[in-house]
Amino acid sequence: MALTTLDLSVFNHDREQFALQLRSGLSQHGFVKLIGHGISESAVSKAFEWNKSFFQMRSEDKQLIAHPGGPEPQRGWSAVGAESSSSLYRKGLLKSNITEGLRDAREHFDQGPPTDSRYPTRWPPERALPGFKSFMEEFFELLQGVAADLMAALELAFGLPQGAFVDLMTHQGNASELRLLHYPAVEVEKIKTGNVSRIWPHFDLGVITLLFQDDVGGLEFENRNQRGAFSRVDCSNPLEMVVNVSETLQRWTNGTLPAGLHRVNLPKNLENNESGTMPERYSIAYFCKADRSASVGSLKYFVSAGHDPEYEDISALEYQQQRLQSAY
Protein backbone atom coordinates (compact mmCIF):
# COMPACT_ATOMS: atom_id res chain seq x y z
CA MET A 1 0.00 0.00 0.00
CA ALA A 2 1.58 3.28 -1.10
CA LEU A 3 1.33 6.56 0.78
CA THR A 4 -0.01 9.72 -0.86
CA THR A 5 2.77 12.13 -1.84
CA LEU A 6 1.89 15.81 -1.41
CA ASP A 7 3.72 18.92 -2.59
CA LEU A 8 3.90 21.57 0.14
CA SER A 9 4.74 24.29 -2.41
CA VAL A 10 1.10 24.01 -3.61
CA PHE A 11 0.10 25.48 -0.23
CA ASN A 12 1.60 28.84 -1.35
CA HIS A 13 -0.89 29.27 -4.22
CA ASP A 14 -3.78 26.87 -3.55
CA ARG A 15 -4.13 26.64 0.20
CA GLU A 16 -7.50 24.92 0.14
CA GLN A 17 -6.46 22.18 -2.27
CA PHE A 18 -3.34 21.31 -0.29
CA ALA A 19 -5.20 21.46 3.03
CA LEU A 20 -7.91 19.04 1.94
CA GLN A 21 -5.39 16.61 0.43
CA LEU A 22 -3.37 16.65 3.64
CA ARG A 23 -6.43 15.96 5.77
CA SER A 24 -7.53 13.17 3.48
CA GLY A 25 -4.06 11.53 3.31
CA LEU A 26 -3.56 11.68 7.07
CA SER A 27 -7.07 10.36 7.73
CA GLN A 28 -6.46 7.39 5.47
CA HIS A 29 -3.20 6.03 6.88
CA GLY A 30 -2.01 8.49 9.53
CA PHE A 31 0.94 9.00 7.16
CA VAL A 32 1.77 10.99 4.00
CA LYS A 33 4.96 11.70 2.07
CA LEU A 34 5.92 15.33 1.46
CA ILE A 35 7.93 16.99 -1.31
CA GLY A 36 8.31 20.71 -2.07
CA HIS A 37 8.93 21.31 1.64
CA GLY A 38 11.65 23.86 0.91
CA ILE A 39 14.46 22.06 2.76
CA SER A 40 17.25 21.79 0.21
CA GLU A 41 18.93 18.59 -0.88
CA SER A 42 22.23 19.92 0.41
CA ALA A 43 20.75 20.67 3.87
CA VAL A 44 19.27 17.15 4.06
CA SER A 45 22.50 15.44 3.00
CA LYS A 46 24.50 17.63 5.40
CA ALA A 47 22.14 16.57 8.19
CA PHE A 48 22.79 12.90 7.35
CA GLU A 49 26.55 13.59 7.38
CA TRP A 50 26.27 15.12 10.84
CA ASN A 51 24.15 12.18 11.91
CA LYS A 52 26.99 9.79 10.97
CA SER A 53 29.68 11.99 12.52
CA PHE A 54 27.77 12.22 15.78
CA PHE A 55 27.53 8.46 16.27
CA GLN A 56 31.13 7.96 15.16
CA MET A 57 32.28 10.16 18.03
CA ARG A 58 34.39 8.50 20.72
CA SER A 59 32.26 6.75 23.27
CA GLU A 60 33.81 8.94 26.04
CA ASP A 61 32.44 12.04 24.33
CA LYS A 62 28.99 10.51 23.90
CA GLN A 63 29.05 9.48 27.57
CA LEU A 64 29.57 13.13 28.56
CA ILE A 65 26.11 13.95 27.22
CA ALA A 66 24.25 10.74 28.06
CA HIS A 67 20.51 11.16 28.73
CA PRO A 68 19.81 9.83 32.23
CA GLY A 69 16.44 8.25 31.32
CA GLY A 70 13.21 8.86 33.24
CA PRO A 71 10.30 11.22 32.63
CA GLU A 72 12.09 14.49 31.78
CA PRO A 73 12.39 15.57 28.12
CA GLN A 74 15.10 13.62 26.34
CA ARG A 75 18.30 15.54 25.74
CA GLY A 76 21.66 14.28 24.46
CA TRP A 77 22.74 10.74 23.70
CA SER A 78 20.70 7.60 24.42
CA ALA A 79 22.76 4.41 24.00
CA VAL A 80 21.53 1.30 22.16
CA GLY A 81 18.69 -0.19 24.19
CA ALA A 82 18.28 2.81 26.54
CA GLU A 83 14.72 3.64 25.46
CA SER A 84 12.18 0.84 25.14
CA SER A 85 9.67 1.47 22.34
CA SER A 86 7.75 -1.73 23.13
CA SER A 87 6.77 -0.52 26.60
CA LEU A 88 5.88 2.89 25.23
CA TYR A 89 3.23 1.19 23.11
CA ARG A 90 2.10 -1.31 25.71
CA LYS A 91 1.46 1.41 28.28
CA GLY A 92 0.25 3.88 25.67
CA LEU A 93 -2.99 4.60 23.94
CA LEU A 94 -3.71 0.99 23.07
CA LYS A 95 -3.45 -1.64 25.75
CA SER A 96 -1.71 -4.49 24.01
CA ASN A 97 -0.27 -7.70 25.40
CA ILE A 98 3.26 -7.23 24.19
CA THR A 99 5.50 -9.08 26.60
CA GLU A 100 8.35 -7.68 28.68
CA GLY A 101 11.95 -7.89 27.57
CA LEU A 102 11.65 -6.71 23.97
CA ARG A 103 14.76 -4.73 23.14
CA ASP A 104 15.48 -1.92 20.66
CA ALA A 105 18.61 -1.98 18.49
CA ARG A 106 19.10 1.79 18.08
CA GLU A 107 20.88 4.77 19.59
CA HIS A 108 19.79 8.38 19.29
CA PHE A 109 20.61 12.03 19.94
CA ASP A 110 17.82 14.34 21.09
CA GLN A 111 17.81 18.10 20.81
CA GLY A 112 15.29 20.61 22.18
CA PRO A 113 14.45 24.06 20.81
CA PRO A 114 17.42 26.47 20.72
CA THR A 115 15.44 28.78 23.05
CA ASP A 116 14.77 26.13 25.72
CA SER A 117 16.47 27.22 28.93
CA ARG A 118 14.42 24.91 31.17
CA TYR A 119 15.65 21.71 29.51
CA PRO A 120 18.78 22.77 27.60
CA THR A 121 20.19 20.40 25.00
CA ARG A 122 23.22 18.38 26.05
CA TRP A 123 25.58 19.28 23.18
CA PRO A 124 28.81 17.39 22.57
CA PRO A 125 31.93 19.46 23.28
CA GLU A 126 32.58 21.80 20.33
CA ARG A 127 36.13 20.40 19.95
CA ALA A 128 34.66 16.91 19.37
CA LEU A 129 32.24 17.99 16.64
CA PRO A 130 32.95 21.55 15.48
CA GLY A 131 29.97 23.13 13.69
CA PHE A 132 27.46 20.46 14.76
CA LYS A 133 25.47 22.63 17.16
CA SER A 134 25.06 25.59 14.82
CA PHE A 135 23.99 23.38 11.89
CA MET A 136 21.52 21.41 14.00
CA GLU A 137 19.97 24.57 15.47
CA GLU A 138 19.37 25.91 11.98
CA PHE A 139 17.98 22.58 10.80
CA PHE A 140 15.60 22.58 13.77
CA GLU A 141 14.20 25.97 12.69
CA LEU A 142 13.66 24.73 9.12
CA LEU A 143 11.64 21.76 10.34
CA GLN A 144 9.70 23.95 12.76
CA GLY A 145 8.64 26.10 9.77
CA VAL A 146 7.42 23.08 7.80
CA ALA A 147 5.47 21.78 10.82
CA ALA A 148 3.81 25.19 11.30
CA ASP A 149 2.71 25.24 7.63
CA LEU A 150 1.26 21.74 7.90
CA MET A 151 -0.66 22.59 11.06
CA ALA A 152 -1.97 25.81 9.46
CA ALA A 153 -3.15 23.67 6.54
CA LEU A 154 -4.97 21.33 8.93
CA GLU A 155 -6.67 24.32 10.62
CA LEU A 156 -7.99 25.28 7.21
CA ALA A 157 -9.00 21.73 6.33
CA PHE A 158 -11.07 21.41 9.52
CA GLY A 159 -12.53 24.94 9.20
CA LEU A 160 -10.95 26.04 12.49
CA PRO A 161 -10.09 29.62 13.43
CA GLN A 162 -6.59 30.57 12.33
CA GLY A 163 -4.13 29.65 15.08
CA ALA A 164 -6.37 26.97 16.66
CA PHE A 165 -3.48 24.47 16.45
CA VAL A 166 -0.47 26.67 15.70
CA ASP A 167 -0.99 28.93 18.74
CA LEU A 168 -0.69 25.85 20.97
CA MET A 169 2.76 24.99 19.63
CA THR A 170 4.69 28.16 19.04
CA HIS A 171 4.66 30.11 22.26
CA GLN A 172 6.67 30.10 25.44
CA GLY A 173 7.79 26.61 26.38
CA ASN A 174 7.97 25.18 22.88
CA ALA A 175 8.75 21.53 23.43
CA SER A 176 9.46 20.16 19.94
CA GLU A 177 12.44 17.86 19.55
CA LEU A 178 14.83 16.87 16.79
CA ARG A 179 16.24 13.34 16.94
CA LEU A 180 19.13 11.77 15.06
CA LEU A 181 18.75 8.00 14.93
CA HIS A 182 21.39 5.37 14.24
CA TYR A 183 20.50 1.71 13.90
CA PRO A 184 23.79 -0.24 13.99
CA ALA A 185 24.28 -3.22 11.68
CA VAL A 186 22.65 -6.27 13.24
CA GLU A 187 22.46 -9.97 12.45
CA VAL A 188 19.20 -11.01 10.79
CA GLU A 189 19.20 -14.05 13.07
CA LYS A 190 19.03 -11.82 16.12
CA ILE A 191 16.00 -9.98 14.73
CA LYS A 192 14.31 -13.28 13.84
CA THR A 193 14.48 -14.46 17.48
CA GLY A 194 11.66 -11.98 18.07
CA ASN A 195 13.24 -10.24 21.08
CA VAL A 196 15.09 -7.48 19.29
CA SER A 197 13.79 -4.94 16.78
CA ARG A 198 15.09 -1.67 15.35
CA ILE A 199 12.00 -0.03 16.80
CA TRP A 200 8.83 -1.81 17.95
CA PRO A 201 5.34 -0.68 16.88
CA HIS A 202 4.61 2.60 18.63
CA PHE A 203 2.94 5.99 18.36
CA ASP A 204 4.90 9.21 18.64
CA LEU A 205 3.88 11.46 21.53
CA GLY A 206 3.79 14.88 19.89
CA VAL A 207 1.44 16.56 17.40
CA ILE A 208 2.99 15.44 14.11
CA THR A 209 6.35 13.88 13.23
CA LEU A 210 8.48 14.81 10.21
CA LEU A 211 11.05 12.22 9.20
CA PHE A 212 13.89 11.83 6.74
CA GLN A 213 15.32 8.35 6.22
CA ASP A 214 18.28 6.97 4.27
CA ASP A 215 17.79 4.36 1.53
CA VAL A 216 18.22 1.22 3.69
CA GLY A 217 14.51 0.82 4.37
CA GLY A 218 12.50 -0.92 7.05
CA LEU A 219 10.05 1.79 8.17
CA GLU A 220 6.49 0.45 8.12
CA PHE A 221 3.05 1.80 9.03
CA GLU A 222 0.05 -0.19 10.21
CA ASN A 223 -2.78 -0.76 7.78
CA ARG A 224 -5.88 0.86 9.33
CA ASN A 225 -8.21 -1.77 7.85
CA GLN A 226 -6.20 -4.72 9.04
CA ARG A 227 -4.83 -4.42 12.56
CA GLY A 228 -1.35 -5.93 12.84
CA ALA A 229 -0.63 -5.77 9.09
CA PHE A 230 2.12 -3.31 8.15
CA SER A 231 3.05 -1.68 4.82
CA ARG A 232 6.49 -0.45 3.85
CA VAL A 233 7.29 3.23 3.47
CA ASP A 234 9.24 3.68 0.24
CA CYS A 235 12.78 4.92 0.92
CA SER A 236 14.13 5.51 -2.57
CA ASN A 237 14.32 9.31 -2.23
CA PRO A 238 15.98 10.62 0.95
CA LEU A 239 14.66 14.13 0.18
CA GLU A 240 11.05 12.96 0.59
CA MET A 241 9.78 13.68 4.06
CA VAL A 242 7.51 11.25 5.89
CA VAL A 243 4.78 12.96 7.94
CA ASN A 244 2.71 11.14 10.54
CA VAL A 245 -0.05 11.95 13.01
CA SER A 246 1.12 11.60 16.62
CA GLU A 247 -0.79 11.12 19.87
CA THR A 248 -1.36 14.80 20.70
CA LEU A 249 -3.13 15.45 17.39
CA GLN A 250 -5.32 12.40 17.94
CA ARG A 251 -6.22 13.86 21.34
CA TRP A 252 -6.77 17.44 20.11
CA THR A 253 -9.06 16.20 17.32
CA ASN A 254 -10.97 14.01 19.81
CA GLY A 255 -10.00 10.94 17.75
CA THR A 256 -10.93 12.39 14.34
CA LEU A 257 -7.32 12.02 13.15
CA PRO A 258 -5.95 8.85 14.78
CA ALA A 259 -2.18 8.58 15.32
CA GLY A 260 -0.23 6.33 12.93
CA LEU A 261 1.28 3.19 14.43
CA HIS A 262 4.72 2.45 12.99
CA ARG A 263 7.86 0.37 13.42
CA VAL A 264 11.25 -0.25 11.80
CA ASN A 265 11.65 -3.81 10.64
CA LEU A 266 13.87 -5.85 8.31
CA PRO A 267 14.30 -4.19 4.92
CA LYS A 268 12.49 -5.84 2.00
CA ASN A 269 15.59 -7.51 0.53
CA LEU A 270 16.24 -9.34 3.83
CA GLU A 271 12.76 -10.26 4.99
CA ASN A 272 12.98 -13.84 3.76
CA ASN A 273 16.56 -14.42 4.91
CA GLU A 274 17.36 -16.47 8.00
CA SER A 275 20.93 -15.24 8.24
CA GLY A 276 23.11 -12.36 7.05
CA THR A 277 23.56 -8.85 8.30
CA MET A 278 21.11 -6.01 8.21
CA PRO A 279 23.15 -2.89 7.24
CA GLU A 280 23.25 0.10 9.53
CA ARG A 281 20.53 2.70 9.01
CA TYR A 282 20.20 6.42 9.74
CA SER A 283 17.10 8.59 10.07
CA ILE A 284 16.21 12.06 11.33
CA ALA A 285 12.93 12.70 13.12
CA TYR A 286 11.43 16.06 14.11
CA PHE A 287 8.76 15.63 16.77
CA CYS A 288 6.52 18.69 16.59
CA LYS A 289 5.08 19.02 20.10
CA ALA A 290 2.58 21.18 21.93
CA ASP A 291 3.91 23.97 24.15
CA ARG A 292 4.60 22.46 27.57
CA SER A 293 1.79 24.37 29.29
CA ALA A 294 -0.80 23.80 26.51
CA SER A 295 -3.50 21.23 27.17
CA VAL A 296 -3.47 18.01 25.18
CA GLY A 297 -7.15 17.38 25.93
CA SER A 298 -9.78 17.26 23.15
CA LEU A 299 -10.26 20.72 21.61
CA LYS A 300 -13.80 22.07 21.82
CA TYR A 301 -14.18 22.27 18.02
CA PHE A 302 -14.10 18.46 17.82
CA VAL A 303 -16.49 17.64 20.66
CA SER A 304 -20.18 17.49 19.70
CA ALA A 305 -22.64 19.32 21.93
CA GLY A 306 -23.92 17.09 24.71
CA HIS A 307 -20.99 14.66 24.42
CA ASP A 308 -18.06 14.22 26.77
CA PRO A 309 -14.60 14.75 25.32
CA GLU A 310 -12.62 11.56 24.66
CA TYR A 311 -9.44 13.02 26.12
CA GLU A 312 -9.05 14.86 29.42
CA ASP A 313 -7.25 18.17 29.86
CA ILE A 314 -3.67 17.60 30.93
CA SER A 315 -0.66 19.77 30.17
CA ALA A 316 1.60 18.61 27.34
CA LEU A 317 4.51 18.39 29.79
CA GLU A 318 2.65 16.21 32.28
CA TYR A 319 1.32 13.99 29.51
CA GLN A 320 4.79 13.50 28.05
CA GLN A 321 6.26 12.81 31.51
CA GLN A 322 3.65 10.15 32.18
CA ARG A 323 4.21 8.52 28.82
CA LEU A 324 8.01 8.71 28.92
CA GLN A 325 8.16 7.19 32.38
CA SER A 326 6.94 3.98 30.77
CA ALA A 327 9.74 3.91 28.19
CA TYR A 328 12.51 3.25 30.75
Ligand SMILES: O=C(O)CCC(=O)C(=O)O
Ligand atom coordinates in the same frame (compact mmCIF):
# COMPACT_ATOMS: atom_id res chain seq x y z
O1 LIG B 1 13.80 5.56 12.06
C1 LIG B 1 12.64 5.66 11.67
O2 LIG B 1 12.35 5.55 10.48
C2 LIG B 1 11.52 5.84 12.66
C3 LIG B 1 11.93 6.39 14.00
C4 LIG B 1 10.80 6.51 14.94
O3 LIG B 1 9.74 6.01 14.71
C5 LIG B 1 10.94 7.26 16.22
O4 LIG B 1 12.06 7.63 16.60
O5 LIG B 1 9.92 7.51 16.87
Ligand SMILES: [Fe+2]
Ligand atom coordinates in the same frame (compact mmCIF):
# COMPACT_ATOMS: atom_id res chain seq x y z
FE1 LIG C 1 8.22 6.94 15.88
